Amino acid sequence: MSILVKGGLIVTQNWKREVVKGDVLIEGDKISAVGHVKARPEEVVDATGCIVMPGLINCHTHVAMALMRSVADDVKLDKFLDRTFAIDAKRTPEDVEIGAMLGCLEMARSGTTTFLDIYYDEDRIANAVEKVGLRGYLGWTVLDEKFTTQKGKPIRNCESFIRGHKNSDLVKPIVSVQGVYVCSGETWLAARELAKKENTFCHYHVSETRNEVYEHVKKSGKRPVEYLSDLGFLAKGDVAAHGVWLTINEVRQLAKAGVSVAHCPVSNMKLASGGVAPVPEMFAEGMNVCLGTDGCSSNNTLDMFSEMKFASLMHKAQRWDAAVLPAQRCLDMATVDAAKAIGADKVLGSIETGRKADIVILDCNRASMTPTRPESAVANIVYASPSHAVRDTIVDGQFVLRAGKMVNVDEPATLDAASRAADALLARAR
Numbered sequence: 423m424s425i426l427v428k429g430g431l432i433v434t435q436n437w438k439r440e441v442v443k444g445d446v447l448i449e450g451d452k453i454s455a456v457g458h459v460k461a462r463p464e465e466v467v468d469a470t471g472c473i474v475m476p477g478l479i480n481c482h483t484h485v486a487m488a489l490m491r492s493v494a495d496d497v498k499l500d501k502f503l504d505r506t507f508a509i510d511a512k513r514t515p516e517d518v519e520i521g522a523m524l525g526c527l528e529m530a531r532s533g534t535t536t537f538l539d540i541y542y543d544e545d546r547i548a549n550a551v552e553k554v555g556l557r558g559y560l561g562w563t564v565l566d567e568k569f570t571t572q573k574g575k576p577i578r579n580c581e582s583f584i585r586g587h588k589n590s591d592l593v594k595p596i597v598s599v600q601g602v603y604v605c606s607g608e609t610w611l612a613a614r615e616l617a618k619k620e621n622t623f624c625h626y627h628v629s630e631t632r633n634e635v636y637e638h639v640k641k642s643g644k645r646p647v648e649y650l651s652d653l654g655f656l657a658k659g660d661v662a663a664h665g666v667w668l669t670i671n672e673v674r675q676l677a678k679a680g681v682s683v684a685h686c687p688v689s690n691m692k693l694a695s696g697g698v699a700p701v702p703e704m705f706a707e708g709m710n711v712c713l714g715t716d717g718c719s720s721n722n723t724l725d726m727f728s729e730m731k732f733a734s735l736m737h738k739a740q741r742w743d744a745a746v747l748p749a750q751r752c753l754d755m756a757t758v759d760a761a762k763a764i765g766a767d768k769v770l771g772s773i774e775t776g777r778k779a780d781i782v783i784l785d786c787n788r789a790s791m792t793p794t795r796p797e798s799a800v801a802n803i804v805y806a807s808p809s810h811a812v813r814d815t816i817v818d819g820q821f822v823l824r825a826g827k828m829v830n831v832d833e834p835a836t837l838d839a840a841s842r843a844a845d846a847l848l849a850r851a852r
């Protein structure tokens with residue numbers, strides 16, 4: 423199949439960060455030409471008045487928790503955790519799948535084409551990913567057996583999930599580790615060994631709250647990153663989520679090890695766990711930083727456009743510096759830097775010849791996106807309201823959302839099923 427996306431304003435995210443008026447030719451699952459393209463494609467898609475941009479990459483979420491949207495808001499962290507754990511304990515594999523369907527729908531509609539997930543029952547999440555047609559880097563959570571409701575050993579569950587999904591185009595199985603509060607040194611090292619053996623990477627929570635850090639210091643005498651460094655766990659190509667309560671020494675340890683941090687500004691602010699991730703210091707130390715929404719119980723959306731905006735505003739407000747995290751850098755964190763974080767920098771994150779065709783088309787012929795000029799396109803993407811303007815979402819050269827309509831799934835039926843499952847789940851958790 424060949425598709426010519428014609429006459430759009432292309433925010434390429436190439437190394438020059440060029441924004442050009444022109445066409446994008448998609449052949450099969452790849453981008454085969456960008457610019458003024460002369461071709462005879464099977465299909466021409468008119469992108470006049472539209473921004474054509476790379477699909478966004480959400481580097482930290484728990485997609486199935488879309489079913490738990492707005493179940494514990496405006497309460498202290500301990501109450502939030504009590505409430506979400508109580509509901510989570512009652513969820514079934516069917517709840518996980520319909521929750522993941524809901525989350526994938528929301529992402530497709532808000533310009534996200536790839537996400538990085540930590541949860542249980544990732545086999546059910548993989549089903550949702552393939553049904554909707556997104557790209558999922560899915561990690562089955564590894565933690566100490568005594569802390570889990572999983573059936574069987576978490577590390578073995580993770581291993582068999584990886585083995586079962588090795589040859590999928592859209593599902594990339596990875597190793598997820600919950601965090602220092604529920605993982606022994608042995609568990610961390612077993613996760614590392616599995617990742618090495620399966621030639622993949624680890625994704626884990628680290629230093630999200632001050633309490634996590636203090637408790638870990640009490641228990642081990644070390645801060646979480648120092649502990650993981652001394653343990654010999656830190657490795658190039660991993661993605662650590664949050665990284666809020668880091669010392670400069672820990673930032674350096676992560677940067678030196680080649681670990682990317684998935685910054686989650688909305689979740690961190692909303693849970694009022696205090697503190698702001700030291701992102702400017704991470705940049706100064708040469709660390710690769712990407713963005714994540716975290717789950718819907720703490721965000722309450724998977725919209726990466728709003729995550730970019732919040733990231734920028736959070737640091738501007740905290741540092742009294744309007745230039746500290748510019749729009750271009752935020753877009754980088756959600757595209758090229760995110761692709762780098764997940765080891766896909768030659769494949770995803772930009773609109774360039776040879777890359778996978780993961781493309782989002784924003785219809786800017788609307789009040790909230792007018793005017794859109796080449797020089798203001800990136801600012802509009804980050805600071806205006808683009809999620810409402812997402813017209814088409816293409817993943818792996820296939821339309822997932824076309825002219826505002828979901829292609830592979832019956833959207834009203836899915837939303838109805840998700841609503842009913844969410845109500846039933848809440849009733850069971852009462």
Ligand SMILES: [Zn+2]
Pocket residue numbers: 482483484627663716717
């Ligand atoms: Zn999380």
